[in-house]
Amino acid sequence: MSDSEAAGLRERLVEVGVDLVASEGAQALTLREIARRAGVSHGAPRRYFPTHLDLLSAIARRGFTDLGERAAAVIADSTASPRAQVTALSRTYLEFALDNPGMYELMFRHDLLESGHLGLRDTSLPLFGVLVELVGRARPELDARRVAGALWANLHGLAQLWRWGSLQLATGDDDFVPLLRSALDAHLGPEAAL
Structure with a gap:
């Protein structure tokens, strides 16, 4: 061959x-x-x-590439405020998770990320770095890495609970956007009125 x-x-x-x-x-x-x-x-x-992990890692890498491209597209507007960019990035993350549940699950499997197969850390960590940078610009007085980590964990939980129908039942919401706004306010402070 x-x-x-x-x-x-x-x-x-x-x-x-x-x-x-x-x-x-x-x-x-x-x-x-x-x-x-x-x-x-x-x-x-x-x-x-x-190994099976090598193949799973190659498949997961595609998911990270797709999510990274979507993220880059929504934060490309350099005239948008850092808060608006964090909002756009967060919404894109949630939409990706809800539209691609199988890939999303695969991408965040601890065994794949820990194994170092095919550089998944090199694929996933830069996306987190973008979030850290935007949070730092939105709220420079905060520890951007920790706030971004807490926000990411919140978004991950929102995605999972929304997909399972738990949040719709608990809140009565039929759209995740109000919950996203609440999460952003909780981590970045209330958005300043224009």
Whole structure:
């Protein structure tokens, strides 16, 4: 098999994994099922991904790339206030989590991030760094890293509880935006009236 054919098969395995996680969730990502859907023998993925974690990491990297591109697009307006950019970034994060629950679950699996497979830390930490930088600009007197960490944890909880229907039941809200505003006010202080 030529190098380009090998790269093509490697790419196809990742693409199949991305499609599979989107349609059936992270629990469906077995080597055997990915190989079957890619039309290769069940041992073929091992030639390109020595471990199951290597393949899962490559699939999760796609999610981080997608989320990173979305984030960059919404904060590209350099005329927007740092608070407006944090709001846009937070909303994008929640929309991504709700629209891509399988990928979102895979992306934040502790075992993948801790393993260092395929540089997932190098993919996920820069996005957190963007949030830290924006929080620091919005509230320079605060410890931006801690506030960003608390906000991220809040957003993660909002995404999970919203997806499960718990927040809709508890609050009566049919849109997560009021909860997002409350979370931002809790972490950044109330938004100044214009």
